[in-house]
Amino acid sequence: MDYANVRSLEEAARAVLDPVHYDYFAGGAQDEITVAANEAAFARIGLVPRILRGAARPRLGTTVLGAEMSMPVMLSPTAFHKLAHPEAERATARAAAAAGVTMISAMLSTVAIEDIAAEARKAAPGGAEPSLWFQLYVQPDLGFTEAIVRRAEAAGCRALVVTVDSPALGRHERNDRNDFHDLPPGMRCENLRELPGEGLRDLGGRDSGHVRQVVLSPEISWDHIAWLRQISDLPIVLKGVLHPRDARLAVENGVDALLVSNHGGRQLDTTPATIDRLPIIAEAVQGQVPLLLDGGVRRGTDVIKALALGATATAIGRPAVWGLAAAGEAGVARVLDLLRNELDNALTLCGCASPQDVTAELLTTMEGPHQ
Ligand SMILES: Cc1cc2nc3c(=O)[nH]c(=O)nc-3n(C[C@H](O)[C@H](O)[C@H](O)COP(=O)(O)O)c2cc1C
Numbered sequence: 001m002d003y004a005n006v007r008s009l010e011e012a013a014r015a016v017l018d019p020v021h022y023d024y025f026a027g028g029a030q031d032e033i034t035v036a037a038n039e040a041a042f043a044r045i046g047l048v049p050r051i052l053r054g055a056a057r058p059r060l061g062t063t064v065l066g067a068e069m070s071m072p073v074m075l076s077p078t079a080f081h082k083l084a085h086p087e088a089e090r091a092t093a094r095a096a097a098a099a100g101v102t103m104i105s106a107m108l109s110t111v112a113i114e115d116i117a118a119e120a121r122k123a124a125p126g127g128a129e130p131s132l133w134f135q136l137y138v139q140p141d142l143g144f145t146e147a148i149v150r151r152a153e154a155a156g157c158r159a160l161v162v163t164v165d166s167p168a169l170g171r172h173e174r175n176d177r178n179d180f181h182d183l184p185p186g187m188r189c190e191n192l193r194e195l196p197g198e199g200l201r202d203l204g205g206r207d208s209g210h211v212r213q214v215v216l217s218p219e220i221s222w223d224h225i226a227w228l229r230q231i232s233d234l235p236i237v238l239k240g241v242l243h244p245r246d247a248r249l250a251v252e253n254g255v256d257a258l259l260v261s262n263h264g265g266r267q268l269d270t271t272p273a274t275i276d277r278l279p280i281i282a283e284a285v286q287g288q289v290p291l292l293l294d295g296g297v298r299r300g301t302d303v304i305k306a307l308a309l310g311a312t313a314t315a316i317g318r319p320a321v322w323g324l325a326a327a328g329e330a331g332v333a334r335v336l337d338l339l340r341n342e343l344d345n346a347l348t349l350c351g352c353a354s355p356q357d358v359t360a361e362l363l364t365t366m367e368g369p370h371q
């Protein structure tokens with residue numbers, strides 16, 4: 001497979017996807033200022049390598065919340081993989097498990113979490129337990145929310161990633177222009193079956209699994225996080241933290257890790273690039289919980305910059321979707337391979353022996369003059 005970098009997989013994906021579905025995956029909120037900012041901000045950070053350190057070939061592995069990862073890159077949750085490829089989340093899960101990469105499985109997946117977990121188990125090398133986390137949109141219907149948490153636990157998910165940047169859905173003007181608001185016939189959110197939805201009650205639950213049944217509620221609060229803590233022993237990760245006061249509140253509320261994210265620019269437009277928010281969040285939490293970052297990670301050098309600014313690991317959203325659309329499981333595997341090779345090369349060139357060896361001394365701004 002002849003893809004030189006993540007960008008070429010996006011091009012391949014664009015060539016095969018229905019343009020309406022490409023727009024859904026690629027797009028963001030309103031003017032897409034944040035979508036562009038996430039990638040642009042990485043390009044404004046310079047790397048200054050150290051020399052002659054005899055660091056040898058780097059080890060890439062790391063551990064987050066007890067999960068062993070073959071590299072500090074995870075898969076962020078993305079909805080609706082069946083729009084990208086018929087094997088959908090099954091293919092994504094196999095590629096991630098085979099690569100020793102943690103997959104955060106989206107609540108709005110088009111394959112049920114039990115089936116995703118089964119695929120991951122089949123693909124994990126040497127029968128190892130694959131690393132699968134579950135992304136949750138807390139539903140005002142706590143009975144449903146508890147039921148889906150139990151399903152995730154029973155399926156073997158080892159953390160709950162609670163998305164907290166979505167008290168409402170962002171305004172996706174591409175989807176409006178394309179009149180894309182629902183999955184095509186034959187595709188369902190398989191985790192939502194049995195969820196009674198507004199306006200669907202007359203169907204008596206038989207015709208369930210529609211995305212419009214999910215509630216992105218502005219009434220979700222810290223009380224719900226406390227409630228989740230009560231009902232589950234799984235570590236809780238908050239996804240979508242951008243304000244240092246919220247980072248502090250999260251630590252005080254017993255949250256186990258933070259995922260610094262602006263939802264890939266798909267929620268509130270004009271939120272700053274995540275990499276630019278990372279230092280202030282790191283300052284706020286003072287190492288009390290691990291920090292993860294997503295948004296615009298496309299290169300091994302991006303991963304190094306995030307590590308240098310305080311992240312324990314990074315995550316990718318769209319790149320995995322591009323790989324899936326371009327070539328199914330092999331395409332996702334190729335994306336992970338590319339990032340692994342780029343990270344290995346960049347760590348070596350920086351004189352670092354491991355991700356843990358990366359510090360802020362490697363960083364400067366691209367604009368000179370430098371001090
Ligand atoms: C097509 C698509 C679907 C997404 N679906 C979800 C979702 O269901 N839940 C969620 O928490 N985040 C979702 N996200 C956000 C990602 O988890 C992640 O924050 C973002 O994609 C990272 O930015 P990147 O795409 O630049 O890597 C989605 C993103 C995309 C592109």
Ligand SMILES: O=C(O)C(=O)c1ccccc1
Pocket residue numbers: 079108169211214263266
């Ligand atoms: O597309 C998204 O980013 C996403 O998170 C979502 C939320 C609600 C319905 C469908 C997708």
